Amino acid sequence: MDIRKHVAGWKIEHDSQIREFRLTLRLLRKGPPLLGIIIVLCVLFLAFFAPLLATHNPSDVNFPERFLPPSTSHFFGTDSAGQDVYSKVIYGARYDLFIGLVVIALAAPLGSILGIIAGYRGGKIDSIIMRITDVFFAVPAIVLALAISAAIGWRGLEITVIAIAAVWWPFYTRITRGITLQIREEQYIEAARSLGARMRRIILKHVLPNAVAPIIVQATLDLGYVILTAATLSFLGLGAQPGDPEWGRIVAEGRPYIQDYPWIITFPGMATFLTCLGFNLLGDGLRDVLDPTLRRARG
Amino acid sequence: MQLRIFLLKRVLLVLPTLLGLTILVFTISRVFPRNPVAMWAGQAAARNPELTKSLISSYHLGEPIYIQFYYYLIDLLHGNLGVSPISKRPIVDDLAQYFPNTIELAIVTLLLSTLVGIVLGIVSAVRKDRPIDYAGRIVSLIGVAIPEFWLGLLMQLVFFYVLGILPPGGMLDEAVAVKYPVYRITGMILFDALFTANWHALTNHLLHMIMPAIALGLPCIAVLSRMVRSCMLEVMHKDYVKTARAFGYAERIITFKHALRNAIVPSVTVIGTNFGVLMSGAVVIETVFYWPGIGRYLTNAIFLADFPAIVATTQIIGIVYILANLSVDMLYGILDPRIRFG
Numbered sequence: 001m002d003i004r005k006h007v008a009g010w011k012i013e014h015d016s017q018i019r020e021f022r023l024t025l026r027l028l029r030k031g032p033p034l035l036g037i038i039i040v041l042c043v044l045f046l047a048f049f050a051p052l053l054a055t056h057n058p059s060d061v062n063f064p065e066r067f068l069p070p071s072t073s074h075f076f077g078t079d080s081a082g083q084d085v086y087s088k089v090i091y092g093a094r095y096d097l098f099i100g101l102v103v104i105a106l107a108a109p110l111g112s113i114l115g116i117i118a119g120y121r122g123g124k125i126d127s128i129i130m131r132i133t134d135v136f137f138a139v140p141a142i143v144l145a146l147a148i149s150a151a152i153g154w155r156g157l158e159i160t161v162i163a164i165a166a167v168w169w170p171f172y173t174r175i176t177r178g179i180t181l182q183i184r185e186e187q188y189i190e191a192a193r194s195l196g197a198r199m200r201r202i203i204l205k206h207v208l209p210n211a212v213a214p215i216i217v218q219a220t221l222d223l224g225y226v227i228l229t230a231a232t233l234s235f236l237g238l239g240a241q242p243g244d245p246e247w248g249r250i251v252a253e254g255r256p257y258i259q260d261y262p263w264i265i266t267f268p269g270m271a272t273f274l275t276c277l278g279f280n281l282l283g284d285g286l287r288d289v290l291d292p293t294l295r296r297a298r299g
Numbered sequence: 300m301q302l303r304i305f306l307l308k309r310v311l312l313v314l315p316t317l318l319g320l321t322i323l324v325f326t327i328s329r330v331f332p333r334n335p336v337a338m339w340a341g342q343a344a345a346r347n348p349e350l351t352k353s354l355i356s357s358y359h360l361g362e363p364i365y366i367q368f369y370y371y372l373i374d375l376l377h378g379n380l381g382v383s384p385i386s387k388r389p390i391v392d393d394l395a396q397y398f399p400n401t402i403e404l405a406i407v408t409l410l411l412s413t414l415v416g417i418v419l420g421i422v423s424a425v426r427k428d429r430p431i432d433y434a435g436r437i438v439s440l441i442g443v444a445i446p447e448f449w450l451g452l453l454m455q456l457v458f459f460y461v462l463g464i465l466p467p468g469g470m471l472d473e474a475v476a477v478k479y480p481v482y483r484i485t486g487m488i489l490f491d492a493l494f495t496a497n498w499h500a501l502t503n504h505l506l507h508m509i510m511p512a513i514a515l516g517l518p519c520i521a522v523l524s525r526m527v528r529s530c531m532l533e534v535m536h537k538d539y540v541k542t543a544r545a546f547g548y549a550e551r552i553i554t555f556k557h558a559l560r561n562a563i564v565p566s567v568t569v570i571g572t573n574f575g576v577l578m579s580g581a582v583v584i585e586t587v588f589y590w591p592g593i594g595r596y597l598t599n600a601i602f603l604a605d606f607p608a609i610v611a612t613t614q615i616i617g618i619v620y621i622l623a624n625l626s627v628d629m630l631y632g633i634l635d636p637r638i639r640f641g
Contacts, residue, residue: 135319138624139617140579143597147324147613150601151331153338228446232583235448236598251449258452259460269449277444 024289033285039278046093056084058091058245067261077263079254081243085264089271091245096275099161099230100223106165108219111172116207118173119180120199130177133170141167142232149238160230160239168226175218179211213290217283224279231272247272305632305639313625320617325371328610335360338606380611385603390611393596398615399486400470401585401592404511405577407489412516413523413570417563420527424562425554427532435524442521447580451514451587458510466507468589475503511588515580519573526569530562537561564635571627575620 011018046053055075062082070077076085118129136144145163152159183189183206192202231248233239240246242253247268254264332338335358336351355361358381359370374380380390423435459467466472470488471481479499484491489508492501534540535558543557544550582594589595593612600608632639 131315131319134316135323137575138316138320138621139323139613140575140582140620142579142582143613143616146582146597146601147327147609148331150604150606150609151327151338153332224444228444231446232448235446236583236586237602248446248448251446251452255452258456262456265449265452265456269446269452272446272449273441273444276446277440280440280444 032281033288036278036281036283036285039274040282043093043097043275043278046090047097048094050090050094054084054087054090056087058083058088059243060084067257069261070263076267077261079250079261079264080257083243085250085267088245088250089247089268092247092250092268092271093275095157095240095244095246096227096230096272097223099157099164100226102161103165103168103226103230104219104222106161107168107222108172108215111169112176112211112215114169115173115176115178116180116203116211119177120184120203120207126177129173133173136167136170139167141229145229145233146236146238149233156241157239157244160233163233163238164226164229168222171218171222172215175214176211179214180207183207183210217287217290220279220286221283224276224283227279228272228276302633302639306629309625309628309632313621316621317618320621321372321375321614322368324610324614324617325368327613328606329360329364329367329371332606375614380614381607383600383605383608385600385605385608390608393608394593394611394615396486397591397593397596400488400590401581401594403487403489404508404515404585404590404592405574405581407508408512408516408519408577409570409574411512412519412573415516416520416523417527417566419520419524420566421531421554421559423524423528424531424535435528438517439521439525442517442519445517447514447518447583448587450517451510451584454510454514455587465510468507468587470504470507470590471500472503472507475500511584511590514587515577515584518576518580522573522576523566523569526566527562530565531558534558534562564631567627567631567634571624574623574627578616578620 055073060083062078064082065074065078066080066082068074068078068082074084074086076089079085079088114129114133118126139147141164144167145160148163148166149159152162189202189206192206197205227247230239231246231251234244234246234248235252237252240249242249250268251265254261254268258265328338329335336355359367362370378391380394382388383390383393386393419435419438423432426432455467458465479497481488481491481497481500482495484494488500488504491497492504540553540557543553548557578594581590581592582597584590585592585594586598593616597609597612597616599605600612
């Protein structure tokens, strides 16, 4: 009885948040965002249960069975080493999603902190930070990542992650700086300051909560783009090692046989495309939902 | 603010970015590698003590890092980008040969994708929530999400291997290149063939260009059409558009004269961003279609571990991108006086 009373009290107390949450769910349940959610959940599912879903060990080399067309025993056929393309694509979900998550986990906090500092402090610090982001924006991410991984000299998963994260943080700096600049001028910040709140408190209590939604939207969109970039780097020969179940790598290895055995490139490319599309749709949907001005308009 | 002052200010603001870019590329080239001599001279030279010594002195690798940077900067300003340890040629010569091909492809793609993107955006906005709008939005969704290398390979598969109507890659068929050699003026086959009225080479070259241009242009079309569409929709609700409608102007006139003129200005900035998309796309697309441009040069350099070439190419791509964005910004200021005062 006591618990139920507690729950009822909690419900009343948090009524507005609950209603917001319900509205959010309702908005996400229609059209493109729903498709995005389904795709993203599928990719997560594949990545999580890869060992259960795969029919073969993706690294098993089986030369007598190379270049088999798609069939019931090999859903997506086999590649030039007789590896099962279906199992490689399934494990690729794990590989690529991992790269995406780690890159965002590195780039988003770093970039956001710099952006908030730049926006809040202004002046010289702002100029310096923003000039640095300008420099990073001046070289296309893929080119810079190529140069960095070439300089570090060895190829592998870690290098892909470091190189992409090194070029990705400025996006977050730009976004959070804009938000911070906007919020800094609000009256409630002035009020907080006049009550004696320190910079740390203002940033944690007022600026950060406002910046979280756009950061989440950007991170969702970026997960797709980072995976796309990682696949591209692997396709160009950096990043994943030969034989690794990485989507771009599988395409690169299937490329010489494109004319006679097109299934080797078709499925991993499709997986990359759908994953990026899914995160894109979900990110766009989240943007509409998390931005209250847009939400009221779309109701 | 006067236009002249605005433009001057923009140009001056680019200098720190250019310097920062140079510092960044220098850092990647000299600080990151664990064994710079091996990176700059190639593995073979690193084993040869005589050669190593001469390379250390020619690249100033023995000096403190800031002295090295000074020499790097001086060399860069003199257009001296070093010598490739693989081809033994000055990298500047290599780049001079490959760069026009990339620029040519970029110009054609940029023009085409801008045209298509703007038209698609307008049509999508005017026919909002109609089938054509949905089609446009689907194209733009596909455009941002599709891996360029995969799109390129699929087009090769369909148009060359299956249908056999387009060449799979390269810039000219060998037979055409031998029979109708293109006289080199600008280094860009398209313009050289045009100026010398070499129609056989021109048509053949254009055929080779179709697939790379589409694969490279699709992401640009996607971004631009999205931008134009949302700007148009925003402008269509403005008071002056309502007023124009109340006056009884034809819808066509309202769309093009009142709405488009204002909606197009913010889209100009996207064209600048698209140039960056093109540059990174070129690395991939040139590799897929064997287009002998700077992107293919870069991926070849990575494959051969030709480190000086990688550094030089990164530096040049950065400079080109900064200058492209500078011109877009200046154009934006000219088109929209509010920017100058802002």
